[in-house]
Amino acid sequence: MKRRDFIRSSVGAGVATGAALSLGGANSLLAAEAETDFDLVAIRGGEPEVMFDKGIAALGGMSRFVKPGQRVLVKPNIGWDRTPERAGNTNPKLVKRIIEHCLDAGAKEVLVFDHTCHEWTKCYKNSGIEQAVAEAGGKIVPGNSEKYYKKVDVKGGVKLKETDVHELMLDTDVFINVPVLKNHSSAKMTIAMKNLMGCVWDRGYYHKNDLHQCIADFLHFRKPDLNVVDAYRVMTQNGPVGVSLDDLVTMKSQLISTDIVAIDAAAAKFVGMDPSEINHIKIASEAGFGTMDLSKLKIKRIVV
C-alpha cells in the first residue's frame, strides 16, 4: 500500500502542478496539456522504478493508457534462466512498478507471461519477475505449452500470415510491451518488436521464413498500446544470453513510447547502432507501423 500511496501522492503533485499552471491562463493551460504529448520519453540516471515514475508522468500518467476495469497484459522478456544482474531478462523492479501503476489506474487485473527459451519455471523464478509480479498484485501466467496458444490470422503479413498466439493476447484490453535492450546474434538487437516473438508458440517458423520480415509482420496482428524499454543494464555484446557480466554496460536508461518503431530506433542509438542497420526496424518503418526517423519525433529527455 505504501508504494501505491507514493504513486498517488506523486501523481497528485503532478496534477497540482498542472492546476497551478492552468491558473496562469488559457495559454499555459494549453501548454500544460501539450506537455504530455510526446512521441517518446527517454529517461537517464535513475533506478528503474524511479525512471518509470518520471517517464510515465511526462506522458500524462498511466491513466491515459489504462481505464478502470480493464484487463492489462504486461509482456516483459523472461526468456532466459538468468538472475537480474545478468540482464538477460527485463528488470523485475521495472515490471513491478508498471503493474503498480496499472492497478493504481484502476485495472481489473494485470497479467504477465512470456514464452521462454529456457525451462520456464526457472526463468520465471530466477529472473525475479515471478516474485515482482506477486508483490505488485499482478498475476503470472504460464506460456510453456502449445495448449495456451490459439491460431490467428495475420492480415497483411508478408511472410507471417498466421501464427499461434498466447490466449492472453486475445482477451486483454491493454497491451504493454516491456522488453530489455540487448545485443542479439540473430536479429542484431532485441528491443520492443523482437520481444513480441515471446507471444507466439512457433518461433522456429520465424527463423525459417525470413526472421526480420516475420518480426515486423506480427505488428499486423497486434501492436502494443505502450512500450517501455529497460536499458538499465544493457548487454551490448554476446546477446541475447550473455557469456558473463563483462557483456553488460550499466546505462541506467529507459524509454517509453506508444510508437514501437520509434522506441526501437531510439534504443538502437543507445548502443551506437543506426536503426537502418536493423532490418526489422526498417521493414516496420516502411510498412507504416511507426517512425524510424528520430528527427521527426517530439522527444522528452529526462535526467533523474
Add this chain to the structure above:
Amino acid sequence: MKLSILKKIRVVLALFFFLLLTAVFIDFRGTFSEEFYEWAVSLQFVPALMKTITVAGVVAWGLITVLLLTLLFGRVYCSAICPLGIMQDVVSWFSRKVKKKHRYKFRKAWTITRYSILGILLLVVLFGGITLLTLLDPYSLFGRIASYLFKPIVVWVNNLGAAALSSADVYSILYQYDLTPVQLTVLGATMLFFILVIVMSFNRGRLYCNSICPVGTVLGFLSKYSLFKIELDHDTCTQCGKCMRVCKAECINIKQQTIDYSRCVACYNCIDTCPEDAAVYRISRKGKKDKAVEFKPVDMMVAKPLGPQMSKRSFLFTAGAGMAAVAGLASVKKVQAAASVQPDSTAHKSNGGKIPEDKNYAVSPPGSESIERFNDICTGCSLCVSACPSKVLQPSFLEYGLAGMLQPHMDFNAGLCNFDCTTCGEVCPTGAIKPLTMEQKHVTQIGKAHFIKANCIVETDGTDCGACSEHCPTKAVHMVPYGDLVIPEVTEDICVGCGACEHACPVTPHKAIYVDGNPVHLEAKKPETEKAKSDLKEDEFPF
C-alpha cells in the same frame, strides 16, 4: 507384545516408500530438491551397491543399512523398501479382492532359475556389460515403470485440470505440461517387464522376487542367516494352514512346519493371521535344521530328470543365457542418426536440411566422464530423466549400443542442457553421473558442435536466422558476416556440447548444426570476453 503389529508397521512403511518413490519419478513440476531425490532413493539396494563399488572412497550408508536390516530381520527390504516389491503386493492385494477364492499354497523354490539368473548376470557384468542388471534391478525397473508408464497418466489428468482452470482464468494452481514421449522401443521394453511383473504377482504373489529378481536372490541367501526369523512353534501350531494361504512368497511348508527363509520376504502376514499365535518372530533357535529347503550349490549343478517344473526353469535359463550372449556382443556405439529425425509439422518454404548429420557417438550426461564408464555403471532407473528440468535427458534404446540399453542420453530434439544446471549429477544414485560443481560443469565438454553450411537457412534461403548462436551459452557458436547476412561459425575449444544450437536449429529434416558426443569427456576452454564499453556519458542522449 502382540506380534501382529509387525504387519501394520510393514504396511505403513511400505506405503510410505511406495508413495515416496512414485512421487520422485512422476514429479513433473520440479517440486523436489536434489537433496530430496538423493534422500528418497538412498535405501535402494542396487544403486547404493553401485555407488559403493564405483565411486572411490564412498561407502553408501544405504547399502550398509539394507545389509544390516537383512542380517537382523530378513528381507524387510523386499517387503517395505523396494518399490517394485510393494507394487506387487498392491497387485496381489487387488487379485485377492477380485478372485474370491485366491489362496496361496506351498510350492517348491525355483532355486536353479534364480541362481542361474544371478550367476549369468554377474558374469555378464564382469565380462560384457550391465544390461541384464539394468533390465532386472527392481528399483530401476520400477523407476522406468513410474516414469514412462505412470507419469503420462498423471500428466494427462493434470492437463485436463489445468485446461479447466485456465478457462476459468485461474493459472496459479495447475499448469499445462508437455511431456516428451519416450521412444516406442523403450516404452515397449518397459511395458513388457511391467506386464510380466503384474501377471506373476496377480497369480503367484512374490514369484518374480523369488525367481527372477537378482536382489531377491542375494538378500534371500543372506536372510537364511538373519538373527530374527519367523518360526512355526511346533507346540502350538495346529497345522491349520491359514498362514500358508496368505503367504505371498509361497514359502511356508505347513506339513513340515518349516519356512524357506530364502523366499520369505518378511511381510508378517502369517503372524497376523495365525489363530494360535504359533507363527512367531524370534531369534532363531533352529540353527541348521532347515536343511530340507536350504540351497545346496552342488544340487544345482547336478543334472536331474526334467519334470514340468524343470522345463519352465530351463526355459528361463535359456532365455537368460540368450540375453547374456546378446549383451556380450555389446558395443555397437554408432548412432542411428536417422532415428532422431522428427517429421516437419509446419509447412514452410525453406530449402534446407538435406544432408544428414554425421553423429558418431551419442552424448552422455555431464559428469559421466566417458561413455564407456557411464555404460558400465548406469542401471537406467530414469531418476535423472525425471529430475532434468530441461527434459534433455531421455532414455536411449540402442543409441549407445546394447551395453547402454535404457540408459539416458542427451536428446537435443527434446531439449538443451542448461549451462547453469548440475541436477543430474546431484540426483544420480549409482554414481554413473558424478556430481559437478558449477565451475566444473561450465568447462565440461560432453561433445562438440558441427556446422553443416549446406543445410543452413542463411545459405539455402538467403535470410537471417542465427537461432543456434542465440542460444549458445559460451558463444562457441557465433555469427560472422556472410554477404549482407551473418552465418554461424563454431569455435570448438570453447564448445561444451550442451546442444542448445542443435535444439534451436529450425531446419528440417536434418539440422544445420548438431553435437557429436565426446566418447571421453574433455575440458573446454573458458570463453574470453572483453569488457563491454559505452561512449555515452551518464546524462547524455544519443539523439
